[in-house]
Amino acid sequence: MPVLNGISKEGNTSFGLLLLISSVKEEGRILKCDSGGMDFLDSRRKSNSAGKVIAVAFFIAVCIVMLKQVYSPSYTSPDMFSQHELGVTHVLVTGGAGYIGSHAALRLLKDSYRVTIVDNLSRGNLGAVKVLQELFPEPGRLQFIYADLGDAKAVNKIFAENAFDAVMHFAAVAYVGESTIEPLRYYHNITSNTLVVLEAMASHNVKTLIYSSTCATYGEPIKMPIREETPQLPINPYGKAKKMAEDIIIDFSNTTDMAVMILRYFNVIGSDPEGRLGEAPRPELREHGRISGACFDAARGIIPGLKVKGTDYKTADGTCVRDYIDVTDLVDAHVKALAHAKPRKVGIYNVGTGKGRSVKEFVDACKKATGVDIKVEYLDRRPGDYAEVFSDPSKIKQELSWTAQYTDLQKSLQIAWKWQKSHLNGYGHS
Numbered sequence: 001m002p003v004l005n006g007i008s009k010e011g012n013t014s015f016g017l018l019l020l021i022s023s024v025k026e027e028g029r030i031l032k033c034d035s036g037g038m039d040f041l042d043s044r045r046k047s048n049s050a051g052k053v054i055a056v057a058f059f060i061a062v063c064i065v066m067l068k069q070v071y072s073p074s075y076t077s078p079d080m081f082s083q084h085e086l087g088v089t090h091v092l093v094t095g096g097a098g099y100i101g102s103h104a105a106l107r108l109l110k111d112s113y114r115v116t117i118v119d120n121l122s123r124g125n126l127g128a129v130k131v132l133q134e135l136f137p138e139p140g141r142l143q144f145i146y147a148d149l150g151d152a153k154a155v156n157k158i159f160a161e162n163a164f165d166a167v168m169h170f171a172a173v174a175y176v177g178e179s180t181i182e183p184l185r186y187y188h189n190i191t192s193n194t195l196v197v198l199e200a201m202a203s204h205n206v207k208t209l210i211y212s213s214t215c216a217t218y219g220e221p222i223k224m225p226i227r228e229e230t231p232q233l234p235i236n237p238y239g240k241a242k243k244m245a246e247d248i249i250i251d252f253s254n255t256t257d258m259a260v261m262i263l264r265y266f267n268v269i270g271s272d273p274e275g276r277l278g279e280a281p282r283p284e285l286r287e288h289g290r291i292s293g294a295c296f297d298a299a300r301g302i303i304p305g306l307k308v309k310g311t312d313y314k315t316a317d318g319t320c321v322r323d324y325i326d327v328t329d330l331v332d333a334h335v336k337a338l339a340h341a342k343p344r345k346v347g348i349y350n351v352g353t354g355k356g357r358s359v360k361e362f363v364d365a366c367k368k369a370t371g372v373d374i375k376v377e378y379l380d381r382r383p384g385d386y387a388e389v390f391s392d393p394s395k396i397k398q399e400l401s402w403t404a405q406y407t408d409l410q411k412s413l414q415i416a417w418k419w420q421k422s423h424l425n426g427y428g429h430s
């Protein structure tokens, strides 16, 4: 139960009752009281029948409270968010407890937006939300809602209770390797959940969407660098699910006056330069993890070494080439996209540095940034990987006046390393 462990570790009292929930499914509805709750009933049953009635009543009351907790904002009253405030944009950040979503929420809050985070905490961290809450405690700035986007009823309720001006839709599973093993999880979580978000937006008249897409939608183009017009021919379920979500968004937006921005991220690295947030992937998903997480885990001695997956690609040194974009630059692109979003328009932008670096180069930069001589093991290719992708970011530069500022890979890794070193258990224990 990763979610509940995460909650208990955070020691958040407002979530105390959720500890009775025994199963939280990533893409499903929640709620089934666990054996702990039933044992509690059993012991009452033995004593007397009056006790039994009280116990049952108590049990039902606990369940009702739990349901209320789950479907209500957990930090701030929804009333404060139910009205548009003149001149203040209220952004729904799905997946705002995750790595990129939390950095985006921080930037939006710094820029005086009101933010509602919706997250099912399956991959994100309540600890990241708590950091944001401590930074922005004023009423009406930030609320957190624990909910799953696969639950259309819950999503509709959230939209009905809040007056959103825009949606930044980050929430998604995002491991290429995992997507080849569990494709249905990816189509559900990425494609059908996007449908749920779009339907809720349509029902509640929310007209601006910034969508997190990926370079994985291009697959393995013959010509580099990748432009937005480069044909999208994804080769793994992750890329395909994101491409389908893009298609659905575009088709739907053509029938409405929605303002849509689709950002195709390249490989995101780094963390908040002020050290407040970082990348904290779930340890149990380590085998699917991204290169940055693996490098840091190896540098911290959490894993014995880094496994480089594939050395026989047709690239200069035989390892895959990627375009590493710092998360601070990425969230800046989101804020610019939000500012430039126009009704009846779909803007599609690559978000990358324009420079490709091999996995071997990445590992060298990571060794220098951490000062650790990371042990490296060379393995076979990982299913779903493409040899080389890097962006042509000229469209976003021209149209949104955005360019990557953090182009020194080692420096970005150094910033991230600082957070990693001081958060050995991610957001669990510092």
Ligand SMILES: O=c1ccn([C@@H]2O[C@H](COP(=O)(O)OP(=O)(O)O[C@H]3OC[C@@H](O)[C@H](O)[C@H]3O)[C@@H](O)[C@H]2O)c(=O)[nH]1
Pocket (backbone or CB within 6 Å): 174, 175, 176, 177, 213, 214, 215, 216, 265, 266, 267, 268, 288, 289, 290, 291, 292, 294, 306, 307, 308, 309, 310, 319, 320, 321, 322, 359, 382, 385
């Ligand atoms: O432990 C590892 C992890 C990764 N790698 C390699 O490092 C390269 C980059 O892999 P990552 O998993 O970090 O990133 P990917 O390129 O697969 O996808 C990433 O970028 C696009 C985003 O939209 C995706 O969400 C993100 O996962 C690949 O060649 C991969 O095989 C290793 O050699 N060892």
